[in-house]
Structures are given as C-alpha cells and as structure tokens.
Amino acid sequence: MTTLAPRSFARSGPAASRPAPTPPHGVRLFLTTHLFPSPLAGLTSLVLGAVLVLALWHIARWAVIDAVWVSPADGSACRAAAGACWAVIGEKYRVMLFGAYAYDEQWRGAVIIVLWIVWGAISAGSWLSVRVRLAGWALVFAASIVLLKGGILGLTPVGTDQWGGLPLTFIIFGGTITGGLPLAVLLALGRRSELPVVRLLCVATIEGVRGIPLLALLFFAALVLPLFLPAQLTVDKLIRAEIGMIIFFAAYAAEVVRGGLQAIPEGQEEAAQALGLGYWLRMRKVVLPQALAISVPALFNDIIRAFKNTTFFSILGLFDVLGATKAALQDPNWVRYGTEGYIFVFVLYFIICSAMSAYGSSIERSHQRRGRRAAR
Amino acid sequence: MSSTSSPVRAAPSAPPRASSTVPPWRNPRVRSAVWQGLLVLVLAAIAFWLVSNAARALDERGMTSGLGFLLDPAQFALGEAFFVFTPGHSYLAAFAVGLGNTVMLSIVSIVTATVIGVGLGFARLSRNTLISGLAHAYIEAFRNTPQLVQIVFWYSFFTLLPGPRQSWSIFGLAFASNRGLTVPAPENSTIALLVLCMLLVGAVLAFTIGHVADRSRRRTGRRWKGLRSLELAALLVPALAAWLASGAPLGWSVPELRGFNYTGGATLAPEFLAIYFGLSFYIAAFIAEIVRGGLVSVDAGQIEAANAIGLSRADLYRKVMVPQALRVIIPPLAAQYISLLKNSSLGVAVGYPDLFSVSNTALTYSGRTIEVLSIMAVIYLVLCLAIGAGANLINRFVQIPER
Numbered sequence: 001m002t003t004l005a006p007r008s009f010a011r012s013g014p015a016a017s018r019p020a021p022t023p024p025h026g027v028r029l030f031l032t033t034h035l036f037p038s039p040l041a042g043l044t045s046l047v048l049g050a051v052l053v054l055a056l057w058h059i060a061r062w063a064v065i066d067a068v069w070v071s072p073a074d075g076s077a078c079r080a081a082a083g084a085c086w087a088v089i090g091e092k093y094r095v096m097l098f099g100a101y102a103y104d105e106q107w108r109g110a111v112i113i114v115l116w117i118v119w120g121a122i123s124a125g126s127w128l129s130v131r132v133r134l135a136g137w138a139l140v141f142a143a144s145i146v147l148l149k150g151g152i153l154g155l156t157p158v159g160t161d162q163w164g165g166l167p168l169t170f171i172i173f174g175g176t177i178t179g180g181l182p183l184a185v186l187l188a189l190g191r192r193s194e195l196p197v198v199r200l201l202c203v204a205t206i207e208g209v210r211g212i213p214l215l216a217l218l219f220f221a222a223l224v225l226p227l228f229l230p231a232q233l234t235v236d237k238l239i240r241a242e243i244g245m246i247i248f249f250a251a252y253a254a255e256v257v258r259g260g261l262q263a264i265p266e267g268q269e270e271a272a273q274a275l276g277l278g279y280w281l282r283m284r285k286v287v288l289p290q291a292l293a294i295s296v297p298a299l300f301n302d303i304i305r306a307f308k309n310t311t312f313f314s315i316l317g318l319f320d321v322l323g324a325t326k327a328a329l330q331d332p333n334w335v336r337y338g339t340e341g342y343i344f345v346f347v348l349y350f351i352i353c354s355a356m357s358a359y360g361s362s363i364e365r366s367h368q369r370r371g372r373r374a375a376r
Numbered sequence: 377m378s379s380t381s382s383p384v385r386a387a388p389s390a391p392p393r394a395s396s397t398v399p400p401w402r403n404p405r406v407r408s409a410v411w412q413g414l415l416v417l418v419l420a421a422i423a424f425w426l427v428s429n430a431a432r433a434l435d436e437r438g439m440t441s442g443l444g445f446l447l448d449p450a451q452f453a454l455g456e457a458f459f460v461f462t463p464g465h466s467y468l469a470a471f472a473v474g475l476g477n478t479v480m481l482s483i484v485s486i487v488t489a490t491v492i493g494v495g496l497g498f499a500r501l502s503r504n505t506l507i508s509g510l511a512h513a514y515i516e517a518f519r520n521t522p523q524l525v526q527i528v529f530w531y532s533f534f535t536l537l538p539g540p541r542q543s544w545s546i547f548g549l550a551f552a553s554n555r556g557l558t559v560p561a562p563e564n565s566t567i568a569l570l571v572l573c574m575l576l577v578g579a580v581l582a583f584t585i586g587h588v589a590d591r592s593r594r595r596t597g598r599r600w601k602g603l604r605s606l607e608l609a610a611l612l613v614p615a616l617a618a619w620l621a622s623g624a625p626l627g628w629s630v631p632e633l634r635g636f637n638y639t640g641g642a643t644l645a646p647e648f649l650a651i652y653f654g655l656s657f658y659i660a661a662f663i664a665e666i667v668r669g670g671l672v673s674v675d676a677g678q679i680e681a682a683n684a685i686g687l688s689r690a691d692l693y694r695k696v697m698v699p700q701a702l703r704v705i706i707p708p709l710a711a712q713y714i715s716l717l718k719n720s721s722l723g724v725a726v727g728y729p730d731l732f733s734v735s736n737t738a739l740t741y742s743g744r745t746i747e748v749l750s751i752m753a754v755i756y757l758v759l760c761l762a763i764g765a766g767a768n769l770i771n772r773f774v775q776i777p778e779r
Contacts, residue, residue: 030505033503034503034504034505034506035504035505035506037503037504041503041504044504044507045504045506048504048506048507048510049506052506052510194408195408195411195412196412197412197415197416198412198415201415201419208757210760211756211757211760211761212718212753212756212757212760213718213719213721213732213756214718215721215722215724215732216721216732216749216752216753216756219736219749220749220753223739223745223749224745224746224749227429227430227433227434227745227746228426228427228429228430228433229426229429230429231432231433231436304520308521308522308523309522310522311522311524311525312524314524314725315524315722315724315725322522322524322525322528326528329532336536338532338533338535338536339529339532339533339536341532342525342528342529342532343529345525346521346525346526346529349520349521349522349525350517350520350521353520353521354516354520357519357520
C-alpha cells in the first residue's frame with residue numbers, strides 16, 4: 001500500500017532536445033546515393049570510372065592533342081601526324097555539304113540550309129499558330145526547290161543530276177513528308193473503310209511495303225517503274241526514288257494514324273452522323289483533327305526515321321550528304337581520313353535528329369500537361 | 377383502347393418502305409457496290425496499261441521473261457559465301473548463297489543486339505549514375521544517327537586500320553588490321569558448329585523440362601527432386617555427347633603473324649564486321665529502350681510487395697519483374713528483329729554478299745529486273761512473316777492466360 005508505484009510510464013514534460021541529424025548534401029549526397037551506395041557498387045564505379053578515363057584519354061589524344069587542324073591541300077601535314085586529321089573537313093566541307101553543285105552557285109545551297117534551320121527554330125516555338133507554321137514550311141520547301149533548280153528570277157538552271165549535299169537531303173526529306181502524310185491518312189482511312197475492296201487494297205499495300213526492305217522498294221521504283229511506263233514518258237531518277245520513299249513512309253505512318261483513329265470514341269462519329277454530315281465532312285471536321293493531334297508524338301518517330309533514311313539515296317548513286325561525303329573521300333590525297341570525314345557526317349545527323357527528337361518529346365509532354373489540366 | 381389505331385404501333389409492322397421508294401443512287405448498298413466496281417475497273421485499266429507498256433518495252437529490247445533463267449549458269453563470283461560460289465553455278469545457287477548469308481548475319485546480329493540491348497536497358501535503370509549515364513549516351517548516339525552512316529563508318533574504320541604487320545593486338549589473341557578481325561577459332565569448325573547446335577537443342581530441352589516440372593508442381597503441389605541438376609544435364613549432355621562422339625577435339629587455332637599475314641585463327645572480313653556492327657549496335661539502342669519501357673511498366677506496388685515479403689533482388693527481377701515486363705517487351709522486340717532483317721540489305725553498301733547484294737549482281741548480269749527483284753521481295757516477305765510468327769508463338773507463353 002505504501003509502495004509508490006508510478007501511475008504511468010509516459011514521460012511528462014518536454015523531452016531533452018537533440019540537434020537534427022545532418023543529412024548528406026552537395027557533393028557528398030551525390031557520391032553516397034549515386035556512386036558509392038554500397039562497397040560493391042563503389043568498386044564498380046571505381047573500375048568503370050578508371051576504364052572511362054583511360055578511354056577518354058586515348059580518344060582525346062587522338063582527336064585533340066595529336067590532331068592536325070589545317071594542312072596544305074595535298075594533306076602532307078596530316079601524313080606526318082599521329083592523331084586525327086580534321087583538316088580533311090576544312091578541305092572538303094563544300095563537297096560534303098553541297099555535292100557536285102557548281103562552285104559559283106553554292107550560295108544558293110547555303111541559303112536553303114539557313115532557311116531550313118531558321119524556320120525550324122522559329123516553328124519549334126509555340127508563338128505561331130499551327131497553320132502559319134505549316135504554311136511557312138510549304139513556302140520554305142517550295143523556295144528550296146526553286147533555288148536549287150533555278151531557271152527563273154535570273155538564276156542559272158541546274159539539272160537534278162547536279163543536286164547534292166545537305167540541300168538535297170532536306171528536299172528529299174521535305175518531299176517524303178509532304179507526299180507521305182496525305183497518303184498515310186488515306187491508307188489509314190481505307191484500312192478502316194466499310195468497303196471490302198478498298199480495305200483489302202489498303203491492307204495489302206501497307207503490309208506488303210512493311211514486309212520488304214526500303215532498299216528493295218527504292219530499286220523497284222528506280223528500275224522497274226520505267227519499264228512499266230511508256231517510252232516517251234521518262235521520269236527523273238530523283239523523282240522515281242522519291243516515290244519509293246513516299247510509299248515507304250506512308251505505309252509506316254498509316255499504322256500510327258490508324259492508332260490515332262482507334263483512340264477516337266465512336267460517339268464522336270455517330271454524333272456527326274446524327275447531324276447529317278457526309279463521310280468526308282465527318283472525317284475532315286470531326287475525326288481527323290482529333291486523331292492527328294493524338295498521333296503527332298508517335299509520328300515523330302517515323303519523321304525522324306524518314307530523315308535518317310535519306311542516306312539510302314547514296315546507294316542509288318545520288319549525292320545526298322552521305323553520297324557526297326563518299327565522293328569527297330575518293331580524293332587520293334584524303335582517302336586515308338575517311339574516319340574523320342564520317343565522324344563529321346555522324347555529328348551532323350546527330351545534331352539534326354536529336355533536335356527533332358527533343359522537339360517531338362516536348363510536344364508529347366505538352367500534350368500530357370494539357371490532358372492533366374483537362375482531367376482536373 | 378387507342379392502341380390498335382395508334383400510328384406509332386402501326387409503323388414497325390409496315391414493310392420497310394425505304395428500299396422501295398428511295399432511288400437506287402441514294403441507297404447506300406447500291407452506292408458502295410458501284411463505287412467499288414468503278415475502283416476495280418480503274419485499277420484494272422491502270423494495271424493493263426502498265427503491263428502492256430512493260431510487255432512492249434521488253435519486246436523492243438528483245439528480252440524474254442519467265443523464271444527459266446534461274447537454272448542458267450551465272451557469270452560472276454561471290455566473295456564471302458556460305459558455300460563456295462564460282463562462275464558457272466546457277467542463278468538459283470546464287471540466291472541460295474545470298475539467302476544463307478542474310479539468315480546467318482541476321483541470326484548473329486539479333487543475338488548480339490539482344491545481349492547488348494538487354495544489358496543497356498537494365499543499365500539505364502541502374503542507380504549508379506555512371507552506368508546509367510553511359511547507357512544513355514550510347515542510346516542517344518546510336519539512335520539519332522542513320523544506320524547507313526554507322527555501317528559506312530565501321531567499314532571505313534576497318535579498312536583504314538594498319539596492315540597485319542602493325543595490327544592492333546587485343547591481348548595477343550585477336551588482331552585488328554585492315555584485313556578485318558582475326559580471332560582464335562576451333563581447329564575443326566564443322567564439329568564446333570555441331571556442338572553449338574547441340575547446345576541449342578539442350579537449351580530447348582532444359583526449357584521444356586522446366587516448363588513440364590512447373591506445370592506438374594502447380595497441379596500436385598510437389599516439387600521435382602533434383603530439378604536443377606536434371607535441367608543442367610539436359611542442357612549439357614547433347615553437346616557433350618556430340619563432342620565425345622566426334623573424337624573430343626581440343627585444338628584451338630590461335631592466329632599468329634607469319635611474314636605478311638596471319639596463320640591460324642579465323643578472319644572476319646571488314647565487309648562482314650561493318651554490316652554486323654552496324655546492324656547489332658544500332659538495333660541494340662532501340663532494344664534497350666524497349667527493355668527499359670517494359671521494366672518501368674511493372675506496377676510499383678508489385679515491387680513494394682516483393683520487397684515486403686523479403687524477396688532477394690535477383691528473385692524480384694526473375695520472378696516478379698521480368699515475367700510481367702516480357703508481355704510489354706516481346707511485340708515491339710519482334711518489330712525490331714524484323715527491321716534488323718530488312719536492314720541487312722544495307723550490306724550492299726559495303727559489298728557484303730547478302731540476299732540484296734547478290735540479287736543486285738544477278739540483276740546486272742541477267743537483265744531480268746522484274747523477276748530478280750520479285751524473287752528477292754518474296755524471300756524478304758517470307759522471312760519477315762517467319763519472325764512475326766515466331767514472336768507470336770513466344771508471346772503466347774508470356775501472356776496472361778485468359779479463359
């Protein structure tokens with residue numbers, strides 16, 4: 001009775017204050033979470049880091065320290081050096097960028113390149129409406145053809161056999177997209193058509209084209225097409241190859257557009273039908289605008305691939321960037337520096353394709369943001 | 377009471393008047409039939425026009441058509457071939473060489489691309505920034521440049537290496553020079569190939585045993601005793617038996633520099649290396665993104681649940697993440713394999729005698745443009761369909777079983 005038992009084990013009154021633990025921050029946070037979370041992982045990082053430093057050192061020695069940047073036109077300075085010969089690019093960049101285009105007229109090619117880059121940068125922003133951006137691209141594309149072809153506005157005419165380099169690559173690409181997208185939409189609509197003949201034709205085209213290599217399609221267009229056309233109708237080699245590119249792009253893009261079409265609820269079309277709209281009006285005003293907006297991010301994969309596929313023209317003997325570079329490196333004085341030449345082409349494509357891919361994913365992100373806002 | 381006289385009730389019982397009163401040009405069924413008939417007629421007319429043009433063109437050039445030329449002797453030789461091909465062999469044999477090279481190249485590249493791609497896909501998700509950063513850099517560099525530029529780059533790289541006397545030695549075992557890559561090889565290559573095939577048979581056998589054991593465990597609840605050793609035996613015994621039966625050869629031929637060239641080993645030509653690297657490294661970047669996408673798609677709750685019941689990291693991957701990720705991975709993976717197969721036609725750019733490049737040569741020598749290109753297209757189509765069918769078969773194994 002008299003023993004004093006505590007009534008509660010709970011603490012009464014404030015606890016002694018302790019300083020808050022200092023979490024690792026700055027460099028230490030990065031090291032502990034990203035590089036050395038455990039001894040084994042730390043060892044991996046160390047070994048990998050050492051290999052990386054060694055590799056980078058070798059590359060830097062070849063590419064920078066022992067490299068030659070300028071050389072006389074016969075490449076004599078390069079032959080003496082142990083490292084890379086970047087002089088080959090200074091010597092040959094005009095052939096790589098403009099192909100066999102007449103030397104005095106190469107400013108026209110340069111204007112085309114500037115036009116594409118400037119309008120590309122402008123239309124990547126969002127301050128212009130889609131309509132203005134597309135109209136601008138149509139204008140840039142038409143201007144490129146006029147500039148390269150000449151014959152009007154006092155420009156000397158230049159045959160398509162002399163077109164080459166980056167302007168040619170841009171024009172092939174532009175033509176593929178301009179011709180391919182409408183065809184892709186038609187094929188996608190045809191694949192969902194209720195008319196069995198139309199559906200069958202579209203399915204056969206899409207699956208047939210997707211089952212053979214692009215190179216085979218280009219050879220069909222280049223070699224078989226002239227046989228099937230009357231002798232008096234000769235189609236330019238460039239246009240024949242372009243037809244092959246367009247069909248190939250359309251077959252792949254059609255499947256993307258079909259995905260977009262499938263994402264539109266059936267009620268949309270039924271509502272339009274109830275309003276009394278005919279098939280084409282229904283598609284043009286209700287279904288396609290929504291379906292295409294959904295397809296745009298996925299279409300970017302196909303568009304980037306179309307740009308990369310322009311290099312296939314070099315196999316047909318046309319002088320796109322790759323074909324022109326191959327031709328430039330035939331020079332016996334510079335034939336030994338092919339590695340440097342192709343690295344230049346590699347970097348050129350990498351910059352353009354990365355820019356397009358970054359733009360594509362920025363569109364995708366803004367779509368998602370809008371979707372989230374709408375869902376709220 | 378008014379129900380019998382109601383016009384609302386009467387309407388459905390009336391015959392569908394629409395078909396009798398609507399003129400035929402406004403009847404949707406008639407219209408669709410007419411449109412399709414017109415379409416067929418127009419297409420047939422275009423086709424007839426094209427074919428008659430072609431017939432006239434062929435006639436004027438005095439060319440005959442048909443597939444009879446396949447048995448004629450061809451006037452060209454092929455460099456690196458599946459089997460020896462010299463002038464005098466038939467065109468049919470040339471196609472067989474091309475097909476063999478394309479299939480072999482595609483298989484080797486698909487295996488390589490898958491190994492690199494899966495590794496990169498996992499590396500991309502590593503918590504180690506160094507590893508994930510390197511994987512990311514690889515993927516960006518190889519995905520955002522044309523495959524053809526890569527192939528031409530590799531070709532130019534290998535042909536510009538110094539000659540055999542100043543070759544780059546890789547640990548004294550393999551040598552890179554302008555002749556290509558010289559690597560150690562088993563002395564008897566046919567036996568080596570046989571053993572390799574048997575290893576493949578063993579792998580299929582082991583997989584089947586594992587599958588059967590798993591099903592019996594689900595049915596009876598009992599594990600098979602010694603399943604692991606049984607699987608291991610199934611994997612190794614066929615290969616081991618084949619090796620012993622062929623006299624158990626142990627010899628490896630290691631390349632050695634003698635005079636101006638190597639003796640021993642096997643040399644992979646620059647043409648093969650260029651197309652092989654170009655195909656494998658490019659597709660690997662795409663496979664890596666597919667694998668990463670598949671792994672990321674596994675619901676976070678699944679991983680938390682696995683951690684909560686104390687699964688090891690290896691088991692988390694093997695039993696929880698990979699089986700679910702495979703469902704997402706396999707269809708796009710098959711598309712990448714098909715794309716690899718089709719792009720093996722780029723071998724023509726570096727002179728590797730694949731199906732496309734052999735067809736191109738045959739076309740030049742025979743002048744049978746339409747026939748040669750059609751045969752080639754059909755072979756590619758069949759190969760693509762075969763990969764698609766194989767992928768569907770595998771897909772059935774990994775899909776969620778549904779009633």
